[in-house]
Each structure stands twice: as C-alpha cells, then as structure tokens.
Amino acid sequence: SAVISQKPSRDICQRGTSLTIQCQVDSQVTMMFWYRQQPGQSLTLIATANQGSEATYESGFVIDKFPISRPNLTFSTLTVSNMSPEDSSIYLCSAGDSNSPLHFGNGTRLTVT
C-alpha cells in the first residue's frame, strides 16, 4: 500500500496569506485527491488532482481559492489562497489505484488567525 507524506503537518497563518501543502507518495499512483476536514466534521472532497492537467473541483470549491498542481504520478500540492479563519481545517491528501483502496496522509492542521 502507498505511503503518503504531507508537509507541513501543521501551520498557523495570518488571514490574507496563502499556504501551499505538499503531498508525496512513495510509489506512482493513478489517483490523488484533496479533502478538507473542518473542526468536528467529516471529510469533504475538494478536488481530484489530475496528472498533467487541471484539477477537477467539487461543488463549492474553486481553483482561485484552492489551486492544485500535480506534475507527476507521485506528487501534488494544494494551495489555500487568501486565507480567512473559516479556512481553519485539516487538509488531507489521499492516493490510490484501481482495485487498491485509498490511503491518506496524516493531514495538515491549518489555523488561520
């Protein structure tokens, strides 16, 4: 099973700034996703990170706010732009292949002040 590393593990940021979260997988994977877990809530899918093309965003999430890159089959980044306190959440990267379950990184705990 894939091992997924996320950086940073946590950060405290000021409103109006941006933070880029990195996700590294130890093997090539077909699918990579970004999820958000707001305090005390379940996970919500932000977008599918597509290798070599623009990410596919879910309803309620837009590229200007959450730009995503995926330059190859093992790496992706999520940027949280122009942050506000409402963006304080855990952001999780997941990865997998067909017939292989999705595994998750340990998440990035973001606090916006």
Added chain:
Amino acid sequence: AQSVTQPDIHITVSEGASLELRCNYSYGATPYLFWYVQSPGQGLQLLLKYFSGDTLVQGIKGFEAEFKRSQSSFNLRKPSVHWSDAAEYFCAVGGGNDYKLSFGAGTTVTVRA
C-alpha cells in the same frame, strides 16, 4: 448521488466488550465500501475495505465488517475492544472509475475501563 449515514454520533463501550458501528449507504451501483479510523491528532488509517466477493471482510486490529446489499449496510464489528480503540470511525462509499469517496459524519468511540 452517493451518501453515507452513520446513525450513532457517539458510542461508549467497556473494555473487553463487543462493539458494533452502523453504516448505511446510498449508491446507484455496486459500491466500494471502506472503514477508516482516526485517532486524535492523526490522519486516517484504513481498517478494511469491500470491493467484491465475500461479504464478510476482515481488517486490521481485529475488526470485521459485513456487507448487506439488501439493507444497504456495512456495519463494523469487533468482538472485544481495547482502550486503544478509542477513536473516530468513518465509513465511506465510492465506486466507478473515479474513486471519489463520500464519508459519513463519523462515530466517536469512547472506551471505559
């Protein structure tokens, strides 16, 4: 649209007692079903999965789950809980070619001595 319902927000169980967590799903075709566990301050760890075949699946840490198509359920069980099983448990459903997962709201398990 796919969705997951976890009817129990919080369950308290004595150490050594059995545990059952309920999960009901809505999905238009044959679902892929997952149970994840999240310990405080940690990411998500996959406990078990159902893709096809035997409807009783075994997972890690002594957990098992049974897929019942007629009831649209995928309940998680453990015969004897340990204090280390105290955590948040999430049921998720996905399928098709895109592997997007929809998560339930989660069930918090407290283990008392």
